[in-house]
Amino acid sequence: MTSPVEMYDTTLRDGSQQVGLDLTVEDKLRVAAALDALGVDVVEGGWPGSNPKDKEFFARASELPWRNAKLAAFGATRRPNRSADGDGDLAVLLEANTPIVTLVGKSWTLHVDEALRTTREENLAMVGDSARFFVREGRRVVFDAEHFFDGYAADAGYALDVLAAAAEAGADTLALCDTNGGTLPDDIVRIVREVVGRFGELRVGVHCHNDSACAVANSLMAVGAGATHVQGAANGYGERCGNADMFAIIAGLELKRDHELLPPGRLGALASTAREIAELANLPFDAKQPYVGSSAFATKAGLHASAIARRPDAYSHVDPAKVGNQAHVLVSELAGRSNVLVKAAELGLDLSSDPGLATAVLEEIKAAEHRGYAFEAADASFELLVRRFAGREPSWFDLEGYRVVIERAGGLAGGPGGSSPLGCTDRSEAIVRLLLGDQRVVAVGEGVGPVHALDQALRKALADLYPQLADIHLVDYKVRILDGRAATSAVTRVMLTSADHKGEWTTVGVSDDIVTASWEALADGISYGLLRAGAQTLVPA
Numbered sequence: 001m002t003s004p005v006e007m008y009d010t011t012l013r014d015g016s017q018q019v020g021l022d023l024t025v026e027d028k029l030r031v032a033a034a035l036d037a038l039g040v041d042v043v044e045g046g047w048p049g050s051n052p053k054d055k056e057f058f059a060r061a062s063e064l065p066w067r068n069a070k071l072a073a074f075g076a077t078r079r080p081n082r083s084a085d086g087d088g089d090l091a092v093l094l095e096a097n098t099p100i101v102t103l104v105g106k107s108w109t110l111h112v113d114e115a116l117r118t119t120r121e122e123n124l125a126m127v128g129d130s131a132r133f134f135v136r137e138g139r140r141v142v143f144d145a146e147h148f149f150d151g152y153a154a155d156a157g158y159a160l161d162v163l164a165a166a167a168e169a170g171a172d173t174l175a176l177c178d179t180n181g182g183t184l185p186d187d188i189v190r191i192v193r194e195v196v197g198r199f200g201e202l203r204v205g206v207h208c209h210n211d212s213a214c215a216v217a218n219s220l221m222a223v224g225a226g227a228t229h230v231q232g233a234a235n236g237y238g239e240r241c242g243n244a245d246m247f248a249i250i251a252g253l254e255l256k257r258d259h260e261l262l263p264p265g266r267l268g269a270l271a272s273t274a275r276e277i278a279e280l281a282n283l284p285f286d287a288k289q290p291y292v293g294s295s296a297f298a299t300k301a302g303l304h305a306s307a308i309a310r311r312p313d314a315y316s317h318v319d320p321a322k323v324g325n326q327a328h329v330l331v332s333e334l335a336g337r338s339n340v341l342v343k344a345a346e347l348g349l350d351l352s353s354d355p356g357l358a359t360a361v362l363e364e365i366k367a368a369e370h371r372g373y374a375f376e377a378a379d380a381s382f383e384l385l386v387r388r389f390a391g392r393e394p395s396w397f398d399l400e401g402y403r404v405v406i407e408r409a410g411g412l413a414g415g416p417g418g419s420s421p422l423g424c425t426d427r428s429e430a431i432v433r434l435l436l437g438d439q440r441v442v443a444v445g446e447g448v449g450p451v452h453a454l455d456q457a458l459r460k461a462l463a464d465l466y467p468q469l470a471d472i473h474l475v476d477y478k479v480r481i482l483d484g485r486a487a488t489s490a491v492t493r494v495m496l497t498s499a500d501h502k503g504e505w506t507t508v509g510v511s512d513d514i515v516t517a518s519w520e521a522l523a524d525g526i527s528y529g530l531l532r533a534g535a536q537t538l539v540p541a
């Protein structure tokens with residue numbers, strides 16, 4: 001085991017700069033709890049001086065049962081030509097009452113001259129005074145050297161003087177920030193090596209951004225060059241192209257470089273933590289995300305599938321189970337019989353003992369794909385199909401019929417545009433008739449479109465019998481028109497993703513009518529959700 005590397009998470013501060021990522025204080029507390037449970041060393045909670053939300057977060061952070069991580073509050077060095085004692089922002093940072101204070105300061109002469117508009121000597125004093133202020137208060141100080149690599153390229157002597165000012169004042173960690181993400185791995189290695197050589201008695205670290213698609217590579221190379229502190233954000237969240245993806249850094253260093261970043265046994269929680277944080281952030285989870293994405297260990301070709309069944313390690317760079325992920329075999333027209341067998345086994349359905357059944361399933365998949373179905377992403381529909389053939393599809397409801405009414409009311413309000421389409425209101429109503437065993441149920445749903453109305457009606461009809469539905473919600477709905485050239489024979493494919501608190505699943509529906517295709521995907525989505533939830537079936541499988 002090589003020297004320990006400190007994993008410093010900045011999801012709640014730098015990561016939340018990402019466009020579309022907006023966390024409430026409750027969300028932030030939940031993300032912090034997830035990161036602590038995973039076992040990172042430091043959770044940077046935010047910038048208490050910058051907004052009231054972060055201030056409230058720190059006031060409530062002591063509610064959490066911190067088990068592994070220490071909390072850090074982030075802020076800038078004191079203002080020019082003031083004393084640290086009289087600086088209001090430093091006072092707010094102190095009030096956050098965290099064991100770690102992370103101070104960001106300028107290390108690029110261009111920024112000292114143009115952004116701070118102060119002298120280079122004064123900037124060194126600002127760094128030193130501010131660090132000293134918190135060290136005197138008994139806090140551990142991490143110094144974030146902003147734009148360090150650009151600063152080093154412009155004036156290496158001055159960039160190193162800034163680090164020295166922080167070090168002499170008692171900062172115990174020097175984090176070299178690639179703030180604009182433009183540095184490439186060879187420069188990272190050269191510069192980190194030099195800084196480690198000069199400040200070796202301190203913890204030297206990096207904070208990398210992904211603007212050159214090198215954030216994870218740079219972080220790994222920095223550790224190779226002697227860094228013992230790495231900053232990153234969950235799922236690579238962050239402004240512009242994002243921060244370094246913390247999960248890829250942890251997996252790479254633990255599985256390939258023998259570093260210990262998480263407490264023993266916690267690496268297996270990586271994939272579920274990544275998904276949990278994406279859910280809390282209400283952002284779609286990237287199937288292609290290294291190590292933790294649902295496609296990270298997926299393979300398509302039928303040729304490979306038979307080999308994978310024999311030697312799972314022959315096609316994956318690591319054992320997916322180590323990061324809590326699993327190998328997926330995609331099913332497609334290309335697939336051979338073995339693909340179906342492997343896929344079914346992955347779902348807990350053993351078809352190998354019945355070659356006739358496997359052939360029948362494969363024939364059905366081929367025929368369905370010819371009609372426009374795609375099962376590669378629609379695992380849940382695939383599983384339901386296999387169960388149907390194996391006679392093991394549980395039945396939760398039977399459709400007797402549905403009717404959908406779409407209503408558009410013209411915008412008569414006399415705005416300057418008259419009755420423009422913008423003034424219209426669309427409302428749909430759906431009536432769904434189901435058979436639940438020997439009981440007939442009719443429910444009406446309303447929605448902003450026909451699919452929403454159908455979903456509402458179906459849920460209403462099933463709500464009494466299946467309380468588990470409350471935990472199942474729609475997360476994504478995609479429509480594609482296939483073969484649009486022949487307008488009369490165009491087919492609509494609907495892909496629908498549903499989720500519960502443990503994960504998500506995708507179903508597919510195909511028809512020449514969009515409502516029928518949507519119903520099919522909806523009904524499969526609800527059925528699969530009930531299967532996952534272990535709901536009692538009306539007709540036992």
Ligand SMILES: [Zn+2]
Nearest residue numbers: 014179207209
């Ligand atoms: Zn940053």
